[in-house]
Amino acid sequence: MRKLILCLAGLMMVGPALAAGGGDVVLKHKDWSFSGPFGSFDQAAMQRGFQAYVEVCSGCHSLDYVSFRNLADLGYNEAEIKAIAAQYEVEDGPNDDGDMFMRAALPADRFPAPYPNKNAARAANNGAYPPDLSLIAKARANGPDYLYSLLTSYVDAPGDKEVPDGMYYNSAYSGHLIAMPQPLYGDDVTYADGADSSVEAISADLVSFFAWTAEPALEKRKRTGVAVVAFLLILSAMSFGAMRFIWADVKK
Amino acid sequence: MSASKFSNPVVRWIDHRLPIFSFLEHEANEYPTPKNLNYFWNFGSLAGISLVIMIVTGITLAMSYTAHVDYAFESVERIMRDVNHGWLLRYIHMNGASFFFIVVFIHIFRGLYYGSYKAPRELLWMLGVVILLLMMATAFMGYVLPWGQMSFWGATVITNLFSAIPFVGESIVTWLWGGFSVDNPTLNRFFALHYLMPFLIVGVVILHLVALHRFGSNNPLGIDTRGPQDTLPFHPYYTIKDFFGLSVFLTFLAAAVFFFPNFLGHPDNYIPADPLQTPAHIVPEWYFLPFYAILRAVPDKLGGVLAMFGAIAILFVLPWLDRSPVRSARFRPLFKIFFWILVIDCIVLGYVGAKPAEGMYLLVGRVATVWYFVHFLAILPLLSVIETPRPLPQSISTPVFGGGGGLAGAVAAPKEKL
Ligand code: HEM
Numbered sequence: 001m002r003k004l005i006l007c008l009a010g011l012m013m014v015g016p017a018l019a020a021g022g023g024d025v026v027l028k029h030k031d032w033s034f035s036g037p038f039g040s041f042d043q044a045a046m047q048r049g050f051q052a053y054v055e056v057c058s059g060c061h062s063l064d065y066v067s068f069r070n071l072a073d074l075g076y077n078e079a080e081i082k083a084i085a086a087q088y089e090v091e092d093g094p095n096d097d098g099d100m101f102m103r104a105a106l107p108a109d110r111f112p113a114p115y116p117n118k119n120a121a122r123a124a125n126n127g128a129y130p131p132d133l134s135l136i137a138k139a140r141a142n143g144p145d146y147l148y149s150l151l152t153s154y155v156d157a158p159g160d161k162e163v164p165d166g167m168y169y170n171s172a173y174s175g176h177l178i179a180m181p182q183p184l185y186g187d188d189v190t191y192a193d194g195a196d197s198s199v200e201a202i203s204a205d206l207v208s209f210f211a212w213t214a215e216p217a218l219e220k221r222k223r224t225g226v227a228v229v230a231f232l233l234i235l236s237a238m239s240f241g242a243m244r245f246i247w248a249d250v251k252k
Numbered sequence: 253m254s255a256s257k258f259s260n261p262v263v264r265w266i267d268h269r270l271p272i273f274s275f276l277e278h279e280a281n282e283y284p285t286p287k288n289l290n291y292f293w294n295f296g297s298l299a300g301i302s303l304v305i306m307i308v309t310g311i312t313l314a315m316s317y318t319a320h321v322d323y324a325f326e327s328v329e330r331i332m333r334d335v336n337h338g339w340l341l342r343y344i345h346m347n348g349a350s351f352f353f354i355v356v357f358i359h360i361f362r363g364l365y366y367g368s369y370k371a372p373r374e375l376l377w378m379l380g381v382v383i384l385l386l387m388m389a390t391a392f393m394g395y396v397l398p399w400g401q402m403s404f405w406g407a408t409v410i411t412n413l414f415s416a417i418p419f420v421g422e423s424i425v426t427w428l429w430g431g432f433s434v435d436n437p438t439l440n441r442f443f444a445l446h447y448l449m450p451f452l453i454v455g456v457v458i459l460h461l462v463a464l465h466r467f468g469s470n471n472p473l474g475i476d477t478r479g480p481q482d483t484l485p486f487h488p489y490y491t492i493k494d495f496f497g498l499s500v501f502l503t504f505l506a507a508a509v510f511f512f513p514n515f516l517g518h519p520d521n522y523i524p525a526d527p528l529q530t531p532a533h534i535v536p537e538w539y540f541l542p543f544y545a546i547l548r549a550v551p552d553k554l555g556g557v558l559a560m561f562g563a564i565a566i567l568f569v570l571p572w573l574d575r576s577p578v579r580s581a582r583f584r585p586l587f588k589i590f591f592w593i594l595v596i597d598c599i600v601l602g603y604v605g606a607k608p609a610e611g612m613y614l615l616v617g618r619v620a621t622v623w624y625f626v627h628f629l630a631i632l633p634l635l636s637v638i639e640t641p642r643p644l645p646q647s648i649s650t651p652v653f654g655g656g657g658g659l660a661g662a663v664a665a666p667k668e669k670l
Binding site: 037064065070131134135138139140141143174214216217221222224225226228229232233235236239240242243246247250251 | 287326329332333339340343484488489492493495496499500502503506507509510511513514519520522523532649
């Protein structure tokens with residue numbers, strides 16, 4: 001009968017793994033600072049990733065669920081956040097005359113999107129829609145590894161593969177033909193801390209940043225989890241002892 | 253019911269007029285429980301606690317959730333980001349649903365193994381099957397609420413099944429949707445029903461418990477208790493054992509919630525629903541996969557729907573398919589083998605359900621589907637006739653095997669109660 005538990009546990013592990021199977025691509029794996037039960041974010045990498053997002057990706061991709069105030073998690077102080085927000089303009093209103101107007105963004109505002117709507121985004125990108133990136137690290141199987149692989153896998157198409165106009169060959173993308181032109185070539189950004197700006201390094205920084213935008217509570221979740229699980233293990237041990245004590249006089 | 257049972261005068265005063273304390277005393281303290289229950293008997297109380305966890309986290313989620321196609325996805329993200337501990341509530345609710353099903357599936361297979369569905373517990377068993385159906389409906393509608401890609405397309409595929417009903421199918425689907433596709437009216441009614449159904453489950457759970465307390469728990473030997481030497485008062489013996497089980501259960505749940513919260517989910521549900529873009533593979537939540545496999549195993553749409561619902565409906569009549577008077581598989585050598593084959597069959601169905609319905613998978617799915625029905629409709633009735641059970645012990649406290657006499661006793665026992 002004990003086998004039953006194992007079998008059902010097996011079923012529960014196998015099901016989703018199969019369902020989420022990536023298919024025809026082998027992903028490049030990296031040991032991310034945020035993976036594992038004790039994982040945490042690397043603030044310096046996130047700041048670099050943020051810079052790369054702003055300077056390279058934000059022209060096409062929105063970041064709808066992130067507000068400027070959230071940047072505090074990256075280690076920016078209030079004044080820095082205000083200054084970052086002030087570089088953006090957002091629409092507000094209506095004012096007393098009933099008109100909408102533009103004003104400098106405040107920390108409470110969300111990141112403005114590059115396009116006013118989906119159709120405008122499509123029209124500007126050959127009919128392909130550049131998805132919002134806030135949740136991208138959770139919206140793909142093995143998100144972090146996938147993102148890293150996608151950004152670093154623009155390679156020459158094999159001779160027999162025809163690449164239509166407006167499409168690009170990427171060996172990590174399912175089907176290998178993606179409508180996003182290669183975004184990174186190396187030295188696309190100049191990091192203030194002088195960190196490596198190869199394609200691989202920028203990609204890894206971007207992954208750190210997007211892991212955070214997808215799951216800002218990750219560190220808190222894992223820290224709480226260690227305490228909660230430790231408590232529950234002790235509780236289990238104590239209640240097991242109490243059970244043995246109470247059952248001691250029962251004849252089998 | 254003597255009031256003197258309680259020394260506290262306030263308790264005595266209340267109990268005389270409203271005998272809730274007598275009731276609790278009777279149900280918890282005096283309620284005699286077989287003393288030989290193993291850990292598989294923990295899963296009933298775990299299921300009850302899972303239901304409470306779902307209701308508490310669900311109601312708090314509902315305080316920040318918006319049931320509108322334009323805001324649902326965003327409101328769930330606000331819960332994850334801006335609501336204090338919203339991520340915790342949502343991850344508990346999300347993983348809690350999976351754990352609820354794990355617990356209930358083990359609970360059901362426990363019943364299958366130890367023959368808990370047999371007389372005099374047929375209604376108890378059938379009420380359990382009703383709970384399973386209600387849970388499935390609740391979880392299905394809950395999964396639609398975050399309005400991700402899988403929410404939308406899962407809802408579309410499953411509601412479309414009803415179009416297989418001859419003549420009125422299409423009208424029924426339109427009626428379910430409240431329109432001509434899964435849209436805002438659908439989301440609204442699913443939210444209303446998702447809020448309602450857990451409380452219906454609470455009602456059926458109460459009936460389930462009333463039926464349970466009529467004859468008490470079955471036990472691993474599957475024989476009736478023969479007096480006080482076979483039983484223990486529920487409290488403190490089983491309260492502490494259930495508490496221990498709960499601690500272990502919560503440890504597993506916490507490990508999932510805090511360290512692998514999205515492991516059982518599908519990444520596509522973090523993409524907002526888009527009616528214009530169909531995902532490559534539409535897969536239901538893992539707990540529906542065996543049923544999904546049965547649905548797709550039948551080439552005909554209506555046939556598939558009937559087979560899928562039939563797979564559950566068959567459980568209602570199980571007490572009359574398995575006529576063997578011996579309950580526990582421990583004393584049924586053949587039944588035991590077929591039980592394990594059934595378990596494997598269900599796992600195979602779950603595996604196939606996650607795969608595209610083509611080629612080898614389809615073939616395996618069909619064989620497994622046929623086997624599922626053969627098990628219940630042919631093998632169990634046949635076994636009741638041809639199987640020679642091993643001798644039963646005379647009672648729980650005397651593990652002495654009474655030769656043929658023990659078996660005769662067991663045969664007589666259920667009849668007494670009829
Ligand atoms: C039998 C008990 C219940 C089950 C099995 C269940 C199941 C589910 C499931 C599977 C989801 C989708 C989770 C996700 O992927 O995000 C969900 C979402 C939701 N449920 Fe429940 N639920 C139950 C009880 C309740 C109750 C009593 C309420 C109270 C109103 C509730 C409110 C919600 C809300 C607001 C959501 C959307 C938020 C979200 O997706 O996280 N649930 N439920």
